[in-house]
Amino acid sequence: MSFSVTAPSPAARWIAGLLVALYAIVTLLPLAWIIATGFKSPADAIAYPPKVLFEPSLEGYVNLFTTRTRIAEADFAALPPPGTWYEEIVRDQGMVIAGPSRYGERFLNSVIIGFGSTALCMVLGTAAAYAFSRFRVPLKDDLMFFILSTRMMPPIAVAIPIFLMFRQIGLNDTHLGMILLYTAVNLSLSVWLLKGFIDEIPVEYEEAALIDGYTRFQAFRKVVLPQAATGIASTAIFCLIFAWNEYAFAVLLTSGTAQTAPPFIPTIIGTGGKDWPAVAAGATIFLVPVMVFTILLRKHLLRGITFGAVRK
Amino acid sequence: MTHAPMEKLARATPRPVARRISGLSDRAIAWIFVAPSIFLLLAVNIFPLIWTVRLSFTDYRVNRPNRDVEWVGLRNYERILTDDGIWATMQATAHFLIWTLVLQVLIGFALAFLINRKFRGSDLWTTAIVLPMMLSPAVVGNFWTFLYQPQIGLFNYAIGFLTGADPASFSMIGDVALAPWAIIIADTWMWTPFVMLICLAGLRSIPESIYEAAECDRASKWRQFWTITIPMALPFLMLAVLFRGIENFKMFDLVVQLTGGGPGNTTTLTSIDLKREAFERWRTGYSSAYAVILFVTVFGLASIYVKALNKVKER
Amino acid sequence: MTAFLRDLARLRRGPWELVASALIACGVAMLMQPWVMALFTWSFLVTLAGTVMFIISSHFPD
Numbered sequence: 082m083s084f085s086v087t088a089p090s091p092a093a094r095w096i097a098g099l100l101v102a103l104y105a106i107v108t109l110l111p112l113a114w115i116i117a118t119g120f121k122s123p124a125d126a127i128a129y130p131p132k133v134l135f136e137p138s139l140e141g142y143v144n145l146f147t148t149r150t151r152i153a154e155a156d157f158a159a160l161p162p163p164g165t166w167y168e169e170i171v172r173d174q175g176m177v178i179a180g181p182s183r184y185g186e187r188f189l190n191s192v193i194i195g196f197g198s199t200a201l202c203m204v205l206g207t208a209a210a211y212a213f214s215r216f217r218v219p220l221k222d223d224l225m226f227f228i229l230s231t232r233m234m235p236p237i238a239v240a241i242p243i244f245l246m247f248r249q250i251g252l253n254d255t256h257l258g259m260i261l262l263y264t265a266v267n268l269s270l271s272v273w274l275l276k277g278f279i280d281e282i283p284v285e286y287e288e289a290a291l292i293d294g295y296t297r298f299q300a301f302r303k304v305v306l307p308q309a310a311t312g313i314a315s316t317a318i319f320c321l322i323f324a325w326n327e328y329a330f331a332v333l334l335t336s337g338t339a340q341t342a343p344p345f346i347p348t349i350i351g352t353g354g355k356d357w358p359a360v361a362a363g364a365t366i367f368l369v370p371v372m373v374f375t376i377l378l379r380k381h382l383l384r385g386i387t388f389g390a391v392r393k
Numbered sequence: 394m395t396h397a398p399m400e401k402l403a404r405a406t407p408r409p410v411a412r413r414i415s416g417l418s419d420r421a422i423a424w425i426f427v428a429p430s431i432f433l434l435l436a437v438n439i440f441p442l443i444w445t446v447r448l449s450f451t452d453y454r455v456n457r458p459n460r461d462v463e464w465v466g467l468r469n470y471e472r473i474l475t476d477d478g479i480w481a482t483m484q485a486t487a488h489f490l491i492w493t494l495v496l497q498v499l500i501g502f503a504l505a506f507l508i509n510r511k512f513r514g515s516d517l518w519t520t521a522i523v524l525p526m527m528l529s530p531a532v533v534g535n536f537w538t539f540l541y542q543p544q545i546g547l548f549n550y551a552i553g554f555l556t557g558a559d560p561a562s563f564s565m566i567g568d569v570a571l572a573p574w575a576i577i578i579a580d581t582w583m584w585t586p587f588v589m590l591i592c593l594a595g596l597r598s599i600p601e602s603i604y605e606a607a608e609c610d611r612a613s614k615w616r617q618f619w620t621i622t623i624p625m626a627l628p629f630l631m632l633a634v635l636f637r638g639i640e641n642f643k644m645f646d647l648v649v650q651l652t653g654g655g656p657g658n659t660t661t662l663t664s665i666d667l668k669r670e671a672f673e674r675w676r677t678g679y680s681s682a683y684a685v686i687l688f689v690t691v692f693g694l695a696s697i698y699v700k701a702l703n704k705v706k707e708r
Numbered sequence: 709m710t711a712f713l714r715d716l717a718r719l720r721r722g723p724w725e726l727v728a729s730a731l732i733a734c735g736v737a738m739l740m741q742p743w744v745m746a747l748f749t750w751s752f753l754v755t756l757a758g759t760v761m762f763i764i765s766s767h768f769p770d
Binding site: 089093094095097098100101102104105108109110111112114115118126127128129130131205206208209211212213216218224226227228229230231233234235236237238239240241242243244245246261262264265268272297298301322325326327328329332333343344346347357360361364367368371372374375376379382383386387388390391 | 419422423425426427429430431433434436437438440441442444445448455500504507508510511512513514515516518519520521522523524525527528529530531532534535536537539540542544545546547550560561582585586587590591593594629632636639642643645646650663664667668671672677680681683684685687688691692694695696698699702703705706
């Protein structure tokens with residue numbers, strides 16, 4: 082090991098590690114609390130003092146996916162014994178299942194719109210980024226700035242004309258409309274990020290392919306695309322997370338058929354006060370995929386949040 | 394509009410390469426590759442933008458389609474820019490903006506500084522710290538309302554535990570004096586990692602040799618911090634501040650879920666106010682002018698941001 | 709300082725972008741300050757002027 086005068090002393094390192102770990106624990110506490118609340122019974126969720134140890138219950142999850150009603154006591158007593166575990170949980174509350182809730186639908190909408198817009202965005206973005214990276218484009222800086230500035234715009238301000246436009250052409254509250262909109266918003270990020278990734282691939286590879294008789298398009302498909310695969314994958318995850326999390330457009334432009342989960346989760350209410358375990362369960366199911374993606378992305382995170390400017 | 398650059402673009406391809414290519418010409422490839430993106434952005438961004446500017450000079454209302462639309466010139470702008478209510482929402486936004494930036498920069502920079510000590514497991518802790526910023530702001534806002542519940546909320550309990558106050562005696566969301574701080578705390582919780590990551594990149598971009606030279610000159614650690622660390626990390630800090638500034642200037646999802654703009658108008662940030670004008674009162678012409686004002690402000694800040702971005706890129 | 713003024717006179721990108729950035733920052737500060745209504749009223753024009761100036765000056769030679 083080489084000796085360095087500037088390296089921090091072991092004690093300094095130890096204290097730094099301790100402080101950072103402390104911050105991490107405090108900052109993760111709210112998240113842990115939400116995940117835990119999803120597994121509490123409604124009574125435990127609103128207990129004072131807040132319960133750290135509790136008996137796990139799936140009531141929140143069952144309530145999240147079902148709608149329940151109360152029926153007359155005589156009818157309730159006459160019911161056959163519950164056939165499934167979730168029916169049993171609902172019966173224990175003195176209710177019966179009336180049908181599935183809309184959470185599943187909304188979640189599916191999030192998946193369709195998220196993946197649809199990401200796929201479209203990657204196709205358009207990779208192509209545009211390649212052109213920006215490889216051809217000398219006059220006004221390139223202006224075009225790139227224009228593309229980036231579209232992302233900076235306040236969503237509510239953009240939503241006013243989009244609302245009018247979508248209403249005119251019948252795209253309001255449709256999956257296609259939301260996919261197009263999210264693609265447009267994500268295009269800026271994907272073009273900027275992918276241009277950075279493609280810039281890093283040596284031009285010589287393509288030139289060699291061109292000399293070997295490949296067309297420009299073949300060179301793009303067989304040389305550039307495989308080389309940029311990691312970049313494309315991480316860009317795709319960033320786009321997916323954005324579309325997944327987006328709220329402002331979703332709440333203003335969708336109401337029924339194409340509503341995604343973020344505007345829906347806050348509207349979950351139970352009987353007699355807010356059903357916190359169900360809300361927490363909905364949030365947990367919705368947030369956990371993003372946490373997993375974040376862990377997968379950790380090497381490219383910095384790049385993603387600075388539009389590719391900082392590469393570490 | 395996009396035709397002219399495309400022509401030049403194709404001509405700019407080096408001759409010898411162009412001659413060797415069979416199949417589609419570079420010019421055609423460039424066209425096919427860029428056109429769809431530009432077209433989509435024109436349709437979904439530029440066209441609506443121009444429409445907004447046009448509407449901002451009228452008194453159009455979406456909920457009264459049969460009424461004659463009148464051309465009112467600059468009257469919408471005059472009314473907005475002399476409106477006490479809108480001025481007040483701007484101040485609420487400023488309060489939110491300034492405090493979130495101060496807290497996030499202080500905590501974020503301190504964390505980056507500590508993580509840069511390269512202790513064991515620093516990567517693991519960094520990943521853990523980063524999690525909140527990737528989550529959906531609306532869902533985060535929603536669950537913070539749970540943490541802020543008087544009596545049962547974890548936040549109130551923690552404050553009560555630390556200060557001895559009764560957790561049921563205060564409501565972060567319901568109290569006029571506390572609500573602005575409720576949104577600041579939630580936003581800081583969520584976005585400090587963002588500032589931290591960029592600061593960390595800034596700190597890591599400083600070559601070790603500069604510190605070694607300073608050490609040879611017997612400069613104190615304190616002096617090194619102010620004369621080397623801060624100036625060298627400044628472009629990165631600027632980047633983080635500008636981006637967070639723009640994001641929080643247009644803040645909507647987190648706050649609307651957390652407080653909904655209340656109590657009263659204490660947390661009615663600009664975007665929330667605009668949403669009410671446009672989608673609850675349906676004053677489309679008026680809110681278009683409001684939107685144009687926000688557009689220009691964000692566009693101005695964004696151009697400074699891109700400048701900062703290019704500055705960092707050169708490093 | 710003299711170099712700054714000279715570059716300003718020669719329509720160089722650097723100083724003009726700096727002036728434009730300052731105008732934008734000034735406009736934003738005017739928009740959100742809590743003291744004088746007149747500043748709020750005129751903030752939009754200042755920001756607009758700064759933004760337009762920025763777009764134009766970014767095409768000046770370096």
